[in-house]
Amino acid sequence: MNQIIVDAIKGIIIGGVTATVGYIKSSPTEKIDWLKAVPTVAIGLVVGGIAGVLKVDMITATDYAAAYGATAFINSAWSYINKKWISPSSKNPKK
Numbered sequence: 001m002n003q004i005i006v007d008a009i010k011g012i013i014i015g016g017v018t019a020t021v022g023y024i025k026s027s028p029t030e031k032i033d034w035l036k037a038v039p040t041v042a043i044g045l046v047v048g049g050i051a052g053v054l055k056v057d058m059i060t061a062t063d064y065a066a067a068y069g070a071t072a073f074i075n076s077a078w079s080y081i082n083k084k085w086i087s088p089s090s091k092n093p094k095k
Contacts, residue, residue, distance in 0.1 A: 007052040011061075015048015016041055018058065035086065039078040043071050 022044075023037045043065065050070075051061035065071050 004053055007055065008049045009052070011048040011050070011052020012045050013048070015044040015046070015051065015058070015061075017044075018048070019044020035082065039075050042074045042078065046070050046074065 019041045020037070023040045024032060027033075047058060047061045047065050047070075050056075050064050051058050054061065054064070056064075062071075
């Protein structure tokens with residue numbers, strides 16, 4: 001049981017670092033919008049955790065995450081959080 005947790009933590013760390021570096025490298029400007037990076041890094045964390053627990057490579061773990069809807073869920077959840085609390089429209093200010 002402890003080894004599964006250790007493997008998951010290792011995978012989460014590696015996935016988070018990989019996603020962050022990938023986002024930074026693909027960013028067209030030197031100024032990085034970290035709010036836009038959140039879903040990418042979150043997906044990297046989930047995929048890394050899957051890879052660590054199942055002892056598979058990141059590509060296979062990405063396929064698993066997509067097949068189970070994890071990536072779509074993370075993107076949808078972040079979109080909702082961003083619209084609702086982080087960047088609410090000026091038409092509907094928070095009271």
